[in-house]
Amino acid sequence: MIQARSIDVFFSAQSFQENDLRNKTVVVIDVLRATSTMVTALMNGARGVIPVGDMGEASKISQNLDSENHLLCGEKDGVKIEGYDLGNSPLEYTREHVEGKTLIFNTTNGTKAVKKSMGASNVMIGAFLNLTAVSRYLESSQNDVILLCAGWKGRLALEDTLLAGAIIYKLYGGSLPDTAPDGAKVAFGLFEKYRDDIESVILQSNHAVRLADIVENNDVSYCCKIDLCDIVPVLTDGIIS
Amino acid sequence: MIQARSIDVFFSAQSFQENDLRNKTVVVIDVLRATSTMVTALMNGARGVIPVGDMGEASKISQNLDSENHLLCGEKDGVKIEGYDLGNSPLEYTREHVEGKTLIFNTTNGTKAVKKSMGASNVMIGAFLNLTAVSRYLESSQNDVILLCAGWKGRLALEDTLLAGAIIYKLYGGSLPDTAPDGAKVAFGLFEKYRDDIESVILQSNHAVRLADIVENNDVSYCCKIDLCDIVPVLTDGIIS
Numbered sequence: 001m002i003q004a005r006s007i008d009v010f011f012s013a014q015s016f017q018e019n020d021l022r023n024k025t026v027v028v029i030d031v032l033r034a035t036s037t038m039v040t041a042l043m044n045g046a047r048g049v050i051p052v053g054d055m056g057e058a059s060k061i062s063q064n065l066d067s068e069n070h071l072l073c074g075e076k077d078g079v080k081i082e083g084y085d086l087g088n089s090p091l092e093y094t095r096e097h098v099e100g101k102t103l104i105f106n107t108t109n110g111t112k113a114v115k116k117s118m119g120a121s122n123v124m125i126g127a128f129l130n131l132t133a134v135s136r137y138l139e140s141s142q143n144d145v146i147l148l149c150a151g152w153k154g155r156l157a158l159e160d161t162l163l164a165g166a167i168i169y170k171l172y173g174g175s176l177p178d179t180a181p182d183g184a185k186v187a188f189g190l191f192e193k194y195r196d197d198i199e200s201v202i203l204q205s206n207h208a209v210r211l212a213d214i215v216e217n218n219d220v221s222y223c224c225k226i227d228l229c230d231i232v233p234v235l236t237d238g239i240i241s
Numbered sequence: 242m243i244q245a246r247s248i249d250v251f252f253s254a255q256s257f258q259e260n261d262l263r264n265k266t267v268v269v270i271d272v273l274r275a276t277s278t279m280v281t282a283l284m285n286g287a288r289g290v291i292p293v294g295d296m297g298e299a300s301k302i303s304q305n306l307d308s309e310n311h312l313l314c315g316e317k318d319g320v321k322i323e324g325y326d327l328g329n330s331p332l333e334y335t336r337e338h339v340e341g342k343t344l345i346f347n348t349t350n351g352t353k354a355v356k357k358s359m360g361a362s363n364v365m366i367g368a369f370l371n372l373t374a375v376s377r378y379l380e381s382s383q384n385d386v387i388l389l390c391a392g393w394k395g396r397l398a399l400e401d402t403l404l405a406g407a408i409i410y411k412l413y414g415g416s417l418p419d420t421a422p423d424g425a426k427v428a429f430g431l432f433e434k435y436r437d438d439i440e441s442v443i444l445q446s447n448h449a450v451r452l453a454d455i456v457e458n459n460d461v462s463y464c465c466k467i468d469l470c471d472i473v474p475v476l477t478d479g480i481i482s
Contacts, residue, residue, distance in 0.1 A: 154257070155424065156252060156397075157423055178445045181447055182396075182397060182446055182447045193433070
């Protein structure tokens with residue numbers, strides 16, 4: 001259980017400056033779907049994920065890699081980018097598709113949040129799929145912790161807020177100190193209220209409703225699965241592995 | 242009770258574009274302390290409040306007004322601006338000080354939020370002090386409603402989120418539809434969790450703790466008083482009255 005270190009929450013990738021992350025341990029959260037997809041890809045044997053900010057950057061990196069060993073992956077506003085190998089549905093990232101590959105990954109909110117956090121001391125990738133593993137990792141963090149929700153185009157997203165709350169709940173054993181920052185209190189309070197009902201609440205979130213119109217897969221239910229794996233993807237020299 | 246119109250929450254003055262407020266009814270919320278102070282000033286007979294974005298704008302407006310009938314008011318980072326008549330403690334805005342006066346008002350977050358909302362269809366000022374009056378006014382709104390929390394330097398503030406939740410709770414009679422936007426769900430859920438304990442929760446918010454170091458008055462407890470008055474300040478042609 002974290003005692004001395006502080007934990008705070010940013011609710012969108014636009015709600016902070018890079019400088020706010022200096023000397024911090026950062027967990028990037030984009031439940032629907034970027035961080036759930038990254039965790040799935042690495043669980044299924046991908047060598048690494050290179051987060052990029054736009055398609056131009058993806059193309060440049062792609063040109064310098066052996067074409068057999070990498071995949072261009074990502075979405076724009078929820079839809080797979082034309083000509084890319086994979087979109088942003090975690091269910092596409094099977095072992096058959098990704099084992100041994102390096103993924104160049106470009107999404108609307110999630111990868112931008114990772115890119116913006118590169119000045120932090122440590123950056124890891126959080127999803128419900130690896131909730132307990134991330135929480136355990138944070139217990140040993142020497143730095144203050146920021147849970148960085150990608151949100152949606154500058155706004156708070158319910159599913160990201162709930163995962164931030166779940167991580168805080170795990171770390172503090174269900175009893176947050178009065179001195180915790182406002183952001184931590186909001187996320188914690190929301191998770192405590194909905195914790196027996198996470199999947200059905202997230203299925204009614206704005207983002208899930210938007211996705212229901214554009215994706216066929218059962219992505220949202222999958223992204224709500226807790227502790228499907230025990231890995232903690234970490235960003236090192238621009239690559240998540 | 243609102244049925245057809247939607248209600249959403251922005252958690253800081255930086256989390257939206259002016260265009261997002263077009264054709265909307267907006268309630269600006271800055272519990273600690275700008276909107277609580279404005280409500281108090283108007284309750285105590287001030288003629289009007291002119292919100293300004295900075296000290297330069299305040300000076301220019303001041304030069305065009307009869308010096309006997311207006312006051313320069315406001316704070317920078319919680320402290321009264323040097324040479325101004327009043328700061329941002331609502332307890333300063335007594336009838337003796339403000340009756341019949343026009344106030345030029347400049348604060349760190351709250352007046353900036355009002356300025357940014359000038360493109361909306363209607364803009365009103367919300368505080369716990371006029372909670373029921375604002376909620377009743379919204380019941381008759383023809384437009385979709387935005388609860389615009391000023392927050393603190395781009396970040397969510399617990400006290401503003403709780404008031405947004407309180408307004409939604411009043412409007413929906415304690416039962417928010419599943420189709421409500423994420424922002425409304427977060428604010429509503431938080432208020433529902435803490436509603437029996439508003440003052441003590443707000444006394445432990447980041448902003449209240451910051452204020453405790455710089456103000457002597459018992460501002461925070463005052464700002465938590467519910468329904469001290471029945472007025473709904475409205476913005477018309479740049480003046481709140």
